[in-house]
Amino acid sequence: MYLILIVFSLTLSLTSCNQLTTSPESDEPDSRSVSELPNTASGTIAYESIAEFFLAASNGGNASDAYFAHEGAELLAQSTRAVWNSNYNRSYSVGSGDLYPRLSFQQNFIKAFNDANVKLLLGTDAPVIPGVVPGFALFRELELYVEAGISPFDALRAGTANPGEFISQHMADEVPFGVVDVGYRADLILLRKNPLTGVRNVRNPVGVMARGKWYSENWISEAIKKLPVN
Numbered sequence: 001m002y003l004i005l006i007v008f009s010l011t012l013s014l015t016s017c018n019q020l021t022t023s024p025e026s027d028e029p030d031s032r033s034v035s036e037l038p039n040t041a042s043g044t045i046a047y048e049s050i051a052e053f054f055l056a057a058s059n060g061g062n063a064s065d066a067y068f069a070h071e072g073a074e075l076l077a078q079s080t081r082a083v084w085n086s087n088y089n090r091s092y093s094v095g096s097g098d099l100y101p102r103l104s105f106q107q108n109f110i111k112a113f114n115d116a117n118v119k120l121l122l123g124t125d126a127p128v129i130p131g132v133v134p135g136f137a138l139f140r141e142l143e144l145y146v147e148a149g150i151s152p153f154d155a156l157r158a159g160t161a162n163p164g165e166f167i168s169q170h171m172a173d174e175v176p177f178g179v180v181d182v183g184y185r186a187d188l189i190l191l192r193k194n195p196l197t198g199v200r201n202v203r204n205p206v207g208v209m210a211r212g213k214w215y216s217e218n219w220i221s222e223a224i225k226k227l228p229v230n
Contacts, residue, residue: 067084072133111148119158122141162178187211188208
């Protein structure tokens with residue numbers, strides 16, 4: 001068994017990489033950012049959501065139905081589905097092009113930041129972005145970090161210790177979390193297989209402890225079965 005800390009969908013940031021990756025003249029990625037920015041940002045904390053680029057790129061067209069084909073979308077509340085449809089009708093059906101080059105750039109960007117000792121935070125902007133399902137999208141975000149060349153250890157740290165450090169710096173009244181220590185919030189996940197040999201192993205927990213309360217695999221499975229499937 002393997003015990004790690006887990007933080008789902010933290011989307012606070014000290015530095016937003018999205019603001020640093022485009023040139024002033026266009027929305028195209030500025031390749032200079034990859035080489036110039038990480039060294040100046042060393043020692044800071046940065047947040048970048050790359051799962052939304054992957055999920056948007058993999059929609060296979062501008063049909064809104066594609067958003068609801070992503071993993072876990074059948075469990076979304078009707079209110080979230082309505083927001084997705086609204087966002088799609090207003091803006092997500094506008095424009096065309098291939099987002100995979102943008103995704104590749106974002107992965108190169110976070111790899112450069114990680115190599116420069118910038119502490120990254122996992123996050124997906126779920127559920128406001130159509131196609132980005134809470135929880136499920138964070139699994140994909142974790143995998144995309146590793147596919148970008150970031151070690152499983154650093155990828156997992158981006159969803160555990162780094163967010164805990166960030167919150168402690170900027171929200172001093174919050175109960176500390178992110179590491180296993182006395183006085184820290186007990187948010188843990190128990191896994192059958194070592195996530196350091198494969199981050200996909202976080203998808204198969206024995207159970208989860210949230211704020212000190214234990215939820216077994218069976219409890220989670222039964223709770224999911226009770227959700228209305230859309």
